[in-house]
Amino acid sequence: MNTEVADPTNLSEKKDFLVRSSSLKDVRSFSREVFEKFKIDEDLREELVLAIAEAAQNIVKHAYKDYPDTQDRMAVRISCTGKELEIAFFDKGKPVEESKVKHRAIDDVKPGGLGTFFIQEIMDSIKFKEGDKPWINNLVLTKKL
Amino acid sequence: MTYKVTDEGDTSTVFLDGEIDMDKTEGAKEVIFPLIDAGKNVNLNLSNVQYMDSSGISVLIESHQKALEKGTKLIIKDVSKSVLKVIMMAKLEQILNLE
Structure with missing residues (x-):
């Protein structure tokens, strides 16, 4: 885990993970560890962990849909200014077509299509960016504290 | 995730534990679906x-719908506070049978 602590009110931690469903538990452990270090309110922590895990799951399920045995890694960076939390995801998978990122209608009860809904419910903003090399996708989630 | 199944008459109770994510859902389905297919009522x-x-959550929805199709009942019991929060976020507390 890389820690950048130039300013105690501006914390940032980043870690990379193999793009696999088996990495999701490690993504959650990393997130919980960082939120504890950042002293994020306990009630909010697990919601944020869910949003992060759903975004990481989307990378595994969608950006690497056709490459289940990839050796690529994805990175998660959690930054906190004290007033706002920013969570950034980086991957080298299939470029995200933002117009296709939709959750299912919530009253159309069926399996699937809830991950993006959870992220939207929990976070204040969701931005898809083109990643700086070597990354292809860069998703940025923010939440006011 | 580990699990235990107990049987009483036409009802099976499945005890799941740990954290259920994308990596664990197939295992959960492999336990729950055959019971529903066999016509059992299932307490989860x-x-x-x-x-x-x-x-x-998708496993819960799929199990619930499968039970309806088979004419059996899936009851979700003793949901922890953290999981209930997610069920409520998905607006499923009135859809799923929670006890």
Whole structure:
């Protein structure tokens, strides 16, 4: 885990993970560890962990849909200014077509299509960016504290 | 995730534990679906499940719908506070049978 602590009110931690469903538990452990270090309110922590895990799951399920045995890694960076939390995801998978990122209608009860809904419910903003090399996708989630 | 199944008459109780995510859903389905297919009523005890993501919620929906199709009943019991929060976020508390 890389820690950048130039300013105690501006914390940032980043870690990379193999793009696999088996990495999701490690993504959650990393997130919980960082939120504890950042002293994020306990009630909010697990919601944020869910949003992060759903975004990481989307990378595994969608950006690497056709490459289940990839050796690529994805990175998660959690930054906190004290007033706002920013969570950034980086991957080298299939470029995200933002117009296709939709959750299912919530009253159309069926399996699937809830991950993006959870992220939207929990976070204040969701931005898809083109990643700086070597990354292809860069998703940025923010939440006011 | 580990599980235990107990049987009483036409009802099976499945005790799941741990964290249920995309990596664990197939295992959960392999336990629950054959019971429903066999015409059993299923109690799904989630008291020891501390975390569930959208994949886990999909297993609950799929199991619930499968039970309806088969004319049996799936009851979700003893849901932990953290999992209930996710079920409520998905607006499923009135759809699923929670006890």
